[in-house]
Amino acid sequence: MTTAPLNTPADSAGEPAPFPLEFGIDTFGDRTSDDSGRQTTHAQTIRDGVEQGVLADQVGEDFIGIGEHHTDDFPLSAADVVLAAIAARTTRIHLGSAVTVLSSDDPVRVFQRYSTLNAVSGGRAEVILGRGSSIDSFPLFGYDLADYEDLFEEKTNLFAELLKGGPVTWQGKTRASLHDQDVVPHTESGPFPTWIGVGGSPQSVIRAAHYGFSLMLAIIGGSPTRFAPFSQLFQQALERFDRSPLPVGVHSPGHVAATDERARDEFWPHYLETIRRFSKIRGFAVPTRESFAAEVGPHGALYVGSPETVAQKIAANLTTLGANRFDLKYGMPGLAQSALMTNVELYGTQVIPRVRELLA
């Protein structure tokens, strides 16, 4: 269980408190295929996602997160609705966003939706807030990308106020002011765990510490070890703001199958295809077999392989990064639902126990 205490004074500065190890899975609602390779409909992709979440609970995973996207490849735009469906069929697993693009949402509504999810699930909701590196929500909801820093800063501030519970008085430029406003539903037992997803901006690390949110490092390319200073920065900033230590998590993409070879063969074509499309938009080079091999290797950011390979890499990086939570972003548009279910199952039944063993 993670908690996001707000305004709790640090009892003793220094060593980060040891938090229990936790293992989650994240999806961006990647469009699935059936076993003959045919792309499924948006609706089927969503139902497939519910099944993945139910299985994740059955095999002992601690968390499932759904990342907000609004494209044909990633049609799972209403994460909280899907999470509520998973909640109704599970009892243990925590449910959250990964991430909520807060910059283009209304913090009051986000609070209401996840507080409702928290009620429905008996206290299992979490929120991971993001500034929005996936930017499809900005034009959709009428925001200017150039404002993303200001939007995120203000809305994070309001969200932190809402989480405290009790009437909120707040003023800003990005939405209507609130005066002594009671926002419902109230949570039963304090704020639900809230994280800030950070992709490489140290200023976001400071922001997380400032508001007393946990830190989720989104490491999607390059060497994970370069994020170790961010973890230190977070601990020091928490001390600076007189806060207790808070959990640090890692979110990275990957794919688990019975063997290394099978995992790579299944993942690579869909990874290539997806990155190729992003490359076109952002102007960078498409990955090659060589660059892919580097990312999959011990110094890269992708966790693609057999349960043993993936477990070794997770264990090594959790240690290096001083993190206690690992969320595997599984799936890629076009991967078959059966491969995703196998991935979810192997992660729960083999990878997680093996990482626990390695870190014991």
Next chain:
Amino acid sequence: MTSSAASSLPRVAVLGAGHVGPVIARLAIDAGYRVSIAASDDPENIALITQVLVPGAEPRWAADAIENSDLVVLSIPLHKFAAFDPALVAGKLVVDTMNYWPPIDGVREMFEDPAYGSSEIVARRLADSTIVKTLNHLGYHELDDDRRRAGSPDRRALGVAGDDPAAVTVVADFIERIGYDPVRLGSLRAGRLLEPGGPVFGVALRRTEFESALRSEAA
């Protein structure tokens, strides 16, 4: 690095404490440069970031950092550039590491003219500064990992483009010292080859590969 070597190197001011700025600052520190770093506001706000991520660099107000520098590295988002005061860097050598990325910056009228590269537009606005374009075409996450000693067979090449040959020499030397092979491009205009969508953007290339990628595109 001896202090005499450090004092003969240009003093570096990095503007921007986001994804990119601190990484460039750290590389410069490692290479023996004296470095100050600034964001848009009070240096107090970036004191902890500097202490943890760029030990040895000095957080300052932008104006102070620039005044006490010989080389200004501009690593701010282009959508903030319109509000950047050109007088701040008048007379200075400015390294432009910025890209115009509508998916990140939104559509900025100022940079929409297809006849000019973003650095040419930056140079037009910073008319009293000398602009050299480099470091824009690799990701902040690669900057740390990909540097190598001179002579390493897998040393990555970086383009250095500018109209003032002496300024390009200073910046090429900077690139060399932080761990990359500088490839000189004869003008800021030629620097368009380094932009997003161009032949070297986001690709790790050695010098010979880099040069041939530029040649085949220019041809």
